[in-house]
Amino acid sequence: MDSSTRASEPTSRQRPLRDGLGFFGRFLRNPMSVGAVLPSSRYLSRAMVGHLDLAAGELAVEYGPGTGPATQVIRELLPKHARYLGIELDPRFHKLLTERFPTMDFHHGSAGDLREILAERGLPKPARILSGLPFASLPPKVQDSIIEGIVWALKGTSGDFRTFQYVHAYGLRAARRFRAIMAERFDGFERIGPIVRNVPPAFVLRYWNAK
Numbered sequence: 001m002d003s004s005t006r007a008s009e010p011t012s013r014q015r016p017l018r019d020g021l022g023f024f025g026r027f028l029r030n031p032m033s034v035g036a037v038l039p040s041s042r043y044l045s046r047a048m049v050g051h052l053d054l055a056a057g058e059l060a061v062e063y064g065p066g067t068g069p070a071t072q073v074i075r076e077l078l079p080k081h082a083r084y085l086g087i088e089l090d091p092r093f094h095k096l097l098t099e100r101f102p103t104m105d106f107h108h109g110s111a112g113d114l115r116e117i118l119a120e121r122g123l124p125k126p127a128r129i130l131s132g133l134p135f136a137s138l139p140p141k142v143q144d145s146i147i148e149g150i151v152w153a154l155k156g157t158s159g160d161f162r163t164f165q166y167v168h169a170y171g172l173r174a175a176r177r178f179r180a181i182m183a184e185r186f187d188g189f190e191r192i193g194p195i196v197r198n199v200p201p202a203f204v205l206r207y208w209n210a211k
């Protein structure tokens, strides 16, 4: 067991240190899929989540919540009667999330299986997709299946997709590949930042009008 799940839930003062250590442990085990050495800051999470103007019954999906920094912001901003589903690949993070946010739903699996996951749970297509996935370190096949799911969900709707990319990794081939494909599949694009109050600093990317 790692430090993120072994002990009882930390206090708000202990949580950043505990989460940081647990997160770093998961990074050492799975550097490509975890893709970061520390959880996102509140500043980056707030910029990534933006405004959650969802109607009753509409769904927000979060990809790769990790230890839940953006989930915390979503919980604060989610309108009453709107719905939420987090999809997390790492079993330790998934367990931590279900303990930390008992009123929210989390699926243990891959964001690449969005259609199947929604069908299995009887959920509608999401109106917002918020992603903490490390696209810059995901293999092309995984990137492609995740992008297909995002386009399928948002096509013909006013919904959007939001994610972040670290400034130091912005020029990497996989990060550029992701943005090039997204530019082909979406008419709307906005880049926010860099958000410097995060280690490391990151840009927030927003896409809408899926083609």
Ligand SMILES: C[S@@+](CC[C@H](N)C(=O)[O-])C[C@H]1O[C@@H](n2cnc3c(N)ncnc32)[C@H](O)[C@@H]1O
Pocket: 033, 034, 035, 036, 038, 039, 040, 063, 064, 065, 066, 067, 068, 069, 070, 087, 088, 089, 090, 093, 109, 110, 111, 112, 131, 132, 133, 134, 142
């Ligand atoms: C860069 S971390 C971000 C964690 C958190 N959102 C944050 O901002 O601190 C990436 C997260 O995505 C998860 N992940 C990676 N590939 C995934 C996939 N295919 N489906 C769902 N989650 C995935 C990792 O386990 C990890 O929790």
